[in-house]
Amino acid sequence: MNGLLLVWLLPLGGAILCWAFGPQLGRRAGALGSAVVLVAFVRACMLFGDATGPTGVHQTLVTWVPGFTFGLWLDPLSLLWTLIITGVGGLIHVYSIGYMWSDKAIARFFAYMNFFVFAMLTLVLSDNIVGLLVGWGLVGLASYFLIGFWFYKPAAVAAAKKAFVINVFGDIGIMFAVFALFAATSSISFSDIFAKAGTLSSGLLVAVCVGLFIGAAAKSAQVPLHTWLPDAMEGPTPVSALIHAATMVTAGVYLVARFAPLYSLSPPVQEGVAVIGALTMVMGALLGVAQWDIKRILAYSTMSQIGYMIMGVGVGAYQAGVLHFFTHAFFKAQLFLTAGLIIHALHDEQDVRKMGGLFERMPFAFWAMLIGTLAIIGFPYSSGYFSKDAVIYGALQHGHPVLYIAGILTAGLTAYYMFRMIFLTFFGPYRGDADAAEGGHGADHGGHAPSWLMQLPVAILIVPTIFAGFVDFHSGDAPSRWQLFFGTLFNVSNNVAGPVWPIPQTASSMIVLVVVAAGLYVAYLRYGTPAAQLASVDRLIAETKAMPLALRRAFFFDDAIDFAIVKPARLLGGAISNFVDPHVIDAAVRDLVWIAGALGVVFRKLQTGLVRGYALTIVIGAAVFIAYFALLGAAR
Amino acid sequence: MDVDISNYVALSAVMFFIGVTGVIVRRNPLIALMAIELMLNAANLALVAFARAWVNNAGHIFVFLVITVAAAEAAIGLAIVVAAFRRAKAVDVDEVARLRG
Amino acid sequence: MIAFYCLAVVLIASAVFTISQKSPVYSVVGLLVNFITLAAFYVTLDAEFLGVIQIVVYSGAILMLFVFVIALLSSGIGPFTEGPNRLPRVLLPAVLTTLIAFGFVAYGALHAPMGALPAHVATSTLGPVGSANVFGSTADFGVALFTTQLLPFEVTAFVLMVAVIGVVLIAGDAVPQTTRGSHAKRRKRRTVQEREPIVKVSRS
Numbered sequence: 017m018n019g020l021l022l023v024w025l026l027p028l029g030g031a032i033l034c035w036a037f038g039p040q041l042g043r044r045a046g047a048l049g050s051a052v053v054l055v056a057f058v059r060a061c062m063l064f065g066d067a068t069g070p071t072g073v074h075q076t077l078v079t080w081v082p083g084f085t086f087g088l089w090l091d092p093l094s095l096l097w098t099l100i101i102t103g104v105g106g107l108i109h110v111y112s113i114g115y116m117w118s119d120k121a122i123a124r125f126f127a128y129m130n131f132f133v134f135a136m137l138t139l140v141l142s143d144n145i146v147g148l149l150v151g152w153g154l155v156g157l158a159s160y161f162l163i164g165f166w167f168y169k170p171a172a173v174a175a176a177k178k179a180f181v182i183n184v185f186g187d188i189g190i191m192f193a194v195f196a197l198f199a200a201t202s203s204i205s206f207s208d209i210f211a212k213a214g215t216l217s218s219g220l221l222v223a224v225c226v227g228l229f230i231g232a233a234a235k236s237a238q239v240p241l242h243t244w245l246p247d248a249m250e251g252p253t254p255v256s257a258l259i260h261a262a263t264m265v266t267a268g269v270y271l272v273a274r275f276a277p278l279y280s281l282s283p284p285v286q287e288g289v290a291v292i293g294a295l296t297m298v299m300g301a302l303l304g305v306a307q308w309d310i311k312r313i314l315a316y317s318t319m320s321q322i323g324y325m326i327m328g329v330g331v332g333a334y335q336a337g338v339l340h341f342f343t344h345a346f347f348k349a350q351l352f353l354t355a356g357l358i359i360h361a362l363h364d365e366q367d368v369r370k371m372g373g374l375f376e377r378m379p380f381a382f383w384a385m386l387i388g389t390l391a392i393i394g395f396p397y398s399s400g401y402f403s404k405d406a407v408i409y410g411a412l413q414h415g416h417p418v419l420y421i422a423g424i425l426t427a428g429l430t431a432y433y434m435f436r437m438i439f440l441t442f443f444g445p446y447r448g449d450a451d452a453a454e455g456g457h458g459a460d461h462g463g464h465a466p467s468w469l470m471q472l473p474v475a476i477l478i479v480p481t482i483f484a485g486f487v488d489f490h491s492g493d494a495p496s497r498w499q500l501f502f503g504t505l506f507n508v509s510n511n512v513a514g515p516v517w518p519i520p521q522t523a524s525s526m527i528v529l530v531v532v533a534a535g536l537y538v539a540y541l542r543y544g545t546p547a548a549q550l551a552s553v554d555r556l557i558a559e560t561k562a563m564p565l566a567l568r569r570a571f572f573f574d575d576a577i578d579f580a581i582v583k584p585a586r587l588l589g590g591a592i593s594n595f596v597d598p599h600v601i602d603a604a605v606r607d608l609v610w611i612a613g614a615l616g617v618v619f620r621k622l623q624t625g626l627v628r629g630y631a632l633t634i635v636i637g638a639a640v641f642i643a644y645f646a647l648l649g650a651a652r
Numbered sequence: 653m654d655v656d657i658s659n660y661v662a663l664s665a666v667m668f669f670i671g672v673t674g675v676i677v678r679r680n681p682l683i684a685l686m687a688i689e690l691m692l693n694a695a696n697l698a699l700v701a702f703a704r705a706w707v708n709n710a711g712h713i714f715v716f717l718v719i720t721v722a723a724a725e726a727a728i729g730l731a732i733v734v735a736a737f738r739r740a741k742a743v744d745v746d747e748v749a750r751l752r753g
Numbered sequence: 754m755i756a757f758y759c760l761a762v763v764l765i766a767s768a769v770f771t772i773s774q775k776s777p778v779y780s781v782v783g784l785l786v787n788f789i790t791l792a793a794f795y796v797t798l799d800a801e802f803l804g805v806i807q808i809v810v811y812s813g814a815i816l817m818l819f820v821f822v823i824a825l826l827s828s829g830i831g832p833f834t835e836g837p838n839r840l841p842r843v844l845l846p847a848v849l850t851t852l853i854a855f856g857f858v859a860y861g862a863l864h865a866p867m868g869a870l871p872a873h874v875a876t877s878t879l880g881p882v883g884s885a886n887v888f889g890s891t892a893d894f895g896v897a898l899f900t901t902q903l904l905p906f907e908v909t910a911f912v913l914m915v916a917v918i919g920v921v922l923i924a925g926d927a928v929p930q931t932t933r934g935s936h937a938k939r940r941k942r943r944t945v946q947e948r949e950p951i952v953k954v955s956r957s
Contacts, residue, residue: 627684627745628840631675632847639854646861655757661862663761667768669851674772676847679838682777682823686784689815690768693791696807704798705867707888712803713902716894719810720909724916726815730822731924737826746839 019063020075020088024137026056031130038123046113049126053109057102067095083203089143092502097140100345104262107473112254114469132158144204145194156183163251175247182244186234193227210277225285236268236322238296243573249311253356261318261348266341272329290330294419297323301429306567309366310355313437324407333410334506343399343484347391350477354384369556373446382442384474391481393431393532402485409524417516424531431535444549660701668694679745685729692722764790777823788812799889
């Protein structure tokens with residue numbers, strides 16, 4: 017079978033098998049699911065050479081009508097996403113075997129995870145806008161399944177619904193854009209659309225790009241459609257790692273990068289994209305400072321980092337933005353998986369105020385989290401260092417000084433809240449409950465997973481977390497491997513005149529490092545000093561009380577949406593169900609029934625049973641007939 | 653034919669409608685049956701007249717058949733009246749209204 | 754001409770007489786006059802065979818059937834009907850309707866053109882009784898009945914058979930329905946139903 021088809025369909029096969037034979041498979045579904053994704057990864061690696069060739073790997077699926085050809089396309093952009101989805105995804109699958117070891121519905125979990133991989137692959141591998149849209153919708157569905165996996169928890173169900181509804185809102189935007197593109201170009205395939213991109217009117221381009229970005233904003237949790245992401249942490253931690261950190265939320269970045277030819281032709285929309293990305297970047301960092309749930313800290317951090325990516329592709333620095341996606345997938349997945357280790361060890365405790373002192377108890381988790389944190393703040397020569405610098409400097413290069421400064425400041429904030437998390441989690445006295453302190457699992461826990469299942473993927477992820485950035489390492493003016501990888505894919509934007517302020521890149525990196533160090537130092541002063549650690553319980557109580565209302569309520573976004581949209585919708589629904597349904601719709605049916613009955617009563621009066629009456633009626637009818645034939649029949 | 657055909661048609665029609673009136677007005681089933689015979693004979697008259705006008709004895713054959721069928725129908729009708737009379741002492745067309753709705 | 758009008762008057766008068774008499778015996782007599790007049794009409798229309806058939810079958814057989822039935826039913830002289838008139842004052846509407854219908858028929862008869870007569874009319878022989886090629890004679894009728902119109906003839910025979918069977922079934926000595934027997938059956942049915950109520954009707 018063609019390699020690309022195998023990569024695409026293998027996860028679907030795994031999902032179907034896990035769905036159909038869940039009760040029989042039990043825990044073995046985990047092995048099946050992981051194997052399927054890892055095999056897909058290997059096969060995708062084998063296609064590396066062909067994909068970076070001149071035309072990429074093309075696989076036509078079906079031609080419905082001319083202009084409607086569905087197929088798969090592996091070019092550098094989709095190859096990158098495919099490798100991350102299957103590679104990091106495969107590692108997370110293995111991790112999930114351990115994490116979900118004692119869950120009764122483990123087979124269903126792996127069915128959903130495989131289904132998600134299949135859906136995301138559909139999204140990135142499609143060579144046409146309709147296939148992308150299909151993948152887009154399926155990914156939202158998979159996210160709904162997985163967030164609400166523990167469906168007996170009302171909070172999880174509510175979070176799943178919230179994520180799905182906000183995604184539907186974004187779907188409207190992207191659907192409009194897809195339809196407009198098809199109407200304008202009479203074709204659905206990317207190659208045709210990009211070839212005709214120059215012929216589209218600027219108004220249409222703006223509309224299409226805005227529509228696409230609305231979809232991207234919903235999927236990638238950009239302001240103002242970001243409120244679903246923190247709540248999505250109700251799902252199991254592997255779900256948060258795979259979907260809401262590494263892959264699904266980056267679908268928006270993929271979308272903007274894929275449609276680079278269109279975006280580069282409408283600079284105002286690009287500006288808007290960059291501004292929203294920057295706004296999200298700053299807001300995510302600000303909110304990350306105020307969180308007490310370890311997964312929410314990471315969720316807001318994800319929001320902020322994706323803001324970086326969107327800002328990168330928005331200013332036109334596509335390679336920088338995509339590089340940040342690449343590195344972020346590794347360190348964010350690793351951070352989430354490590355957080356999962358901690359949560360699992362503390363018997364499902366997620367509140368940072370109840371942690372502390374885990375440095376001695378869980379050294380492996382500490383080092384893993386430290387390395388991930390160093391990557392995310394941009395420690396020199398870690399993976400995040402390369403990508404963050406590329407994005408920040410790219411903003412300056414493409415003429416956005418304000419965004420440049422915002423990027424630098426956010427880097428400082430990132431350092432602050434990430435190290436706040438580290439200090440609160442691993443240092444100071446242990447502040448949690450007594451039974452969670454002993455490791456939590458009594459004899460009646462029902463078996464425990466072999467710990468290597470959860471630790472191995474984390475360990476494997478440490479390597480790219482440290483070294484992945486070096487793909488963009490270049491000396492002087494020679495192109496880096498990253499730039500060679502993408503070739504001419506992004507040679508669409510041509511406004512790289514030069515940095516607005518004459519700051520060379522090395523100096524810019526220095527400025528960023530200084531700000532980052534400052535953030536780290538502030539975090540140390542507040543949480544890391546020995547005095548702070550000793551008094552941590554009192555200080556945390558004080559800090560909880562003193563948290564500003566705006567930060568506690570996430571800048572009131574949820575309240576605003578509730579007031580402006582949810583309440584009116586509820587009123588409308590109530591009005592319709594209490595009034596329209598019984599009095600209008602039911603009344604119509606009742607009236608029809610009444611009419612039928614009334615007609616029956618009337619016609620029953622004709623059935624007298626009297627022969628003479630019937631005879632009279634017959635004669636009357638005969639008279640009519642005779643009249644017709646006498647008057648009109650003659651003139652035939 | 654010394655009289656125009658339309659006279660025979662009119663005569664046949666008059667006799668037919670007298671029979672119709674008889675069916676509607678009378679409540680005695682026997683009289684009703686006799687009125688039905690009147691109607692049939694009116695049709696026969698028209699048929700014979702037209703057979704004579706076109707000099708075609710298919711009309712005669714038709715009349716023959718009508719007479720036969722009228723005989724059969726009269727027999728059965730009277731049998732029904734007799735059977736109904738066995739149940740009730742008097743028979744009234746209006747009373748036999750079991751098929752009312 | 755005169756014959757036509759005289760016979761027409763008798764025809765109509767006897768028809769009205771038939772339907773307007775209280776006693777069925779009088780109606781039968783009126784009907785008899787009507788049939789004989791019709792036979793006379795048939796003869797004037799060169800349908801001798803049919804005229805004879807009319808008298809033999811209609812007045813001879815069918816009217817006798819009527820007479821027998823009147824005699825069978827006990828109250829043959831007095832008023833026959835009991836029960837209220839459920840369609841009172843219907844004479845006027847009935848007459849009006851029939852007059853209207855007749856008006857249309859007359860109009861149609863007068864204004865509908867009769868097509869061209871076939872060629873053989875002028876040359877057909879309307880001669881003395883008896884010959885086979887004479888229109889309306891018995892021989893002519895018989896030839897037609899047994900050659901070209903054989904199928905209707907056979908079907909008519911079938912119809913008559915069905916009528917005989919029907920009469921025997923309806924009015925003949927069928928299964929005796931003695932009151933005692935039917936009451937017993939009804940009693941049995943009731944007790945069975947009382948013992949085993951099969952369906953519980955629930956109000957929902």
